[in-house]
Amino acid sequence: MNVRCRTAGRALAIASVLPCIAAAPVAPTTGAPGSGGGVAAARRSGLLDDALSAVxxxxxxxxxxxxxSNEFRGRDTPSNEQRLAARFxxxxxxxxxxxxxxxxxxxHTYPLTWRQVQEPDTKAWLEAGGQRRELRFAMDWFLGARDLAPRTFDGELVWIGKGGKADLAAAGNLKGRIALAIDRGDFGESLMEPVAATGASALLLVRDANGSGPRYEEHFVDTVAGLRQGSASWPQEGEPKGRLLRAWLGDGATQALDTLTDGREPRPGDALGVxxxxxxxxxGDGKVQCENVCAYWPGIDPELSREVILxxxxxxxxxxxxxxxxFNGADDNGSGTTGMLALxxxxxxxxxxxxxxxxxxxSGEEKGLWGSQAWSDAPWLPEEGRAVANINIDMIGRNAGTxxxxxxxxxxxxxNGLTRLAERLASSEGFGALTSADAYYTRSDHAMFRRMGIPVAFLFADIHADYHQLTDDPEKISYDKIARTTRLVLRMIDAMQSPTLLPAE
Ligand SMILES: [Zn+2]
Known part of the structure; x- marks a missing residue:
């Protein structure tokens, strides 16, 4: 389950390729030879009990x-442990x-943007009058996550004070040069736009000598750890290329700057000669490949087999x-992951x-439904199949058994008819009347599959105190509940085999 609320993308009409799923229940059908009803259904009825027992x-x-288990290190996207889980x-x-x-x-692989700082090749320096001072990354100077993009540049420093209107007017056109400003306490956020408008190639910030708030050396500890560890994001066009680069100078760099300028106190607009x-x-190349695991169970009907239940x-x-x-994520979503193995x-x-x-x-659900977005952006199914419905399961192992x-x-x-089917079959697996998870309609992967214009149903046993906590562990799971939810999905799939999909209500 994803923390953030997502919109399901472009709205699609309810009319789907399967009107009987999307709309009202249909009359009973007896089925015709080769059509999946009648004989085939009868042949399978004994098997269904065996299949349910196999869960x-x-x-x-x-x-x-x-x-x-701890060894899977929370199956993060992307991570080596996630790749191991995929291979399992x-x-x-x-x-x-x-x-x-x-x-x-x-x-099914899809690319993400991957930003991880490469040290020691990432460096910075100050230079004046033939003297060069190397600055140590994460000790003398700092970068934010949004500023981490491959680039090399240099330019003369121009002092702009606190970057007020008069300060910037005094500085004039800064094309090819670098603005050096006093941090107003917002890490330069409010200066980004006005400084970009001067044509400066970067904004450097130093702390006000009387400034409140933490020293950069302390403030950036977690940020630097993140840059070193690397982070993935959904690929964006043009970002952060073209964005004004921002960096912060720590105490060591500020002292070096003082030495290089002989301690002169500059006025806004002054070029520092540095x-x-x-x-x-x-x-790497700024990209990382992530994986969705796709397992196909081909149908046998010459026509219906092209209709694929996701x-x-x-x-x-x-x-x-x-x-x-x-974060072991036993319920979120160890429960759905293993439920689907049982399925x-x-x-x-x-x-x-x-x-x-x-x-x-x-994969990537927790980061923003990335895996389902990537798949549904360009759905591919074997044998020219097309998806006709999606049943999504996420967090099905906690809370009351019924x-x-x-x-x-x-x-x-x-x-839609998928929900109706779930509602009709739920009691066969010991559930009471299904409760509403409508508040979560955009919160898990079915929201992405819905963009394909197919009916979706999301089965979800609700959140709990351990949601996204270190305590979402296997010992708190009801395995019987996962099994019954999985059997419900199996019953739904079995009921969706006649040409009209829905049996008599
Ligand atoms: Zn989650």
């Missing part, structure tokens, strides 16, 4: 205790007889904190269905 709480428990999933799916569901195999130069170098769960979580403590066991027992099923474990939430409900404008 076993103790196996789910074993999987969660593995994937939500792939291994299991291979053994169960699933087929690779992505264009290039089991993994050059500042910096070279910012990043690790079932999704995110397998990432939020990693570790600055102290290295691990795979169920499908393998049930055998091929009329329609195809794609199980997709997405309670389970769903969205969209009857109170939501996108209420």
């Amino acid at each position: 076993r709480p103790e196996l789910i428990r074993a999987d969660i205790e593995f994937l939500a 999933l792939r291994n299991r799916l291979q053994r169960l007889g699933f087929q690779p569901g992505a264009k290039d195999g089991w993994f 050059q500042f130069g910096a070279s910012i170098v990043l690790h 079932v999704s769960a995110h397998y990432d979580h939020i990693g570790v904190d600055q102290q290295g403590r691990v 795979a066991e169920g499908l393998a027992t049930l055998g091929p269905l009329e329609r195809s099923v794609m199980l997709i474990w997405v 309670s389970l939430g769903v969205t969209p409900t009857a109170k939501h404008k996108e209420y």
Whole structure:
């Protein structure tokens, strides 16, 4: 489950490729030979019980205790531990007889921007009258996360005081030069626009000698740790290229500057006769590839098999904190991740269905639904299949055993036949009337799959005190509840095999 509220992207009409899912229930059908009803359904009815029995709480428990262990370091996006988790999933799916569901195999990969400062090549210096002072990164000078982009530049320093209107007027055109300003206490934020307008190539900040607030050396500790550790972001055009570079000078650099200017006190607009130069170098090519795990369960009906039911769960979580403590994410979303593995066991027992099923474990959910966004931006399914529905499961292992939430409900404008199906079948798995998860309609990956114009249903057992805390651990999980939710999904998939998808209400 994602912390932030997201919009589901461009709005799409409720009318979908499957009107009977998107709209009202349909009349019972007896089915015709080869159409998936009748004989096929009868053949499968005995198997369904076996398939439901194949979804076993103790196996789910074993999987969660593995994937939500400290060794997986919170399955952060991106991380080596996440890649290991993806390979564990792939291994299991291979053994169960699933087929690779992505264009290039089991993994649908997508690029993220990766910014990690490369030391010691990242450096800065001050130079005047043939004297050069090297500045040590993160000791004498500092960068913010948004300023971390590969570039090299130098220019003469021009003092602009506090950067007020009169100060900037005195400085005039600063093209090719670097503005040096006193921090007003906002780390230069309010100066970015006016200084960029002068044409300056960078803004350097020093603390007011009487300034309040922490020294830069203390303030930037966490920022620097983040720059060294690296961070991923959704690729943005043009950012931060073209943005005014901002850097901060610590006490050591300020003293060096004093020495180079013989302690003269400048007035706004004064060129200091000192050059500042910096070279910012990043690790790698600025990109990192992330993975969604895609497992395909091909249908056998010549026509219906092209209609693919997407079932999704995110397998990432939020990693570790600055102290290295691990967020295990047993419920978020170890529960959905392992529930979907159990679903795979169920499908393998049930055998091929009329329609195809794609199980997709997405990454990047916690960072902003990245994996599902990347996949749904350019959906690819084997055998020219097209997605016809999405069931998403996220956080299904906590709270009362009989309670389970769903969205969209009857109170939501996108209420659909998938939800109705879940509502109708829920009691078979010991759930009471499903509660509303409508407040979460934009908060997990179904929001991205919804952009494809297909009906979606989100099953969600609600948040709790351990949500996004270090205490979301395996011992607090109800494995029986995950198993029953998974069986509910299996029942829904089984019920969606007739040509009209929905059996009699
Ligand atoms: Zn979450």
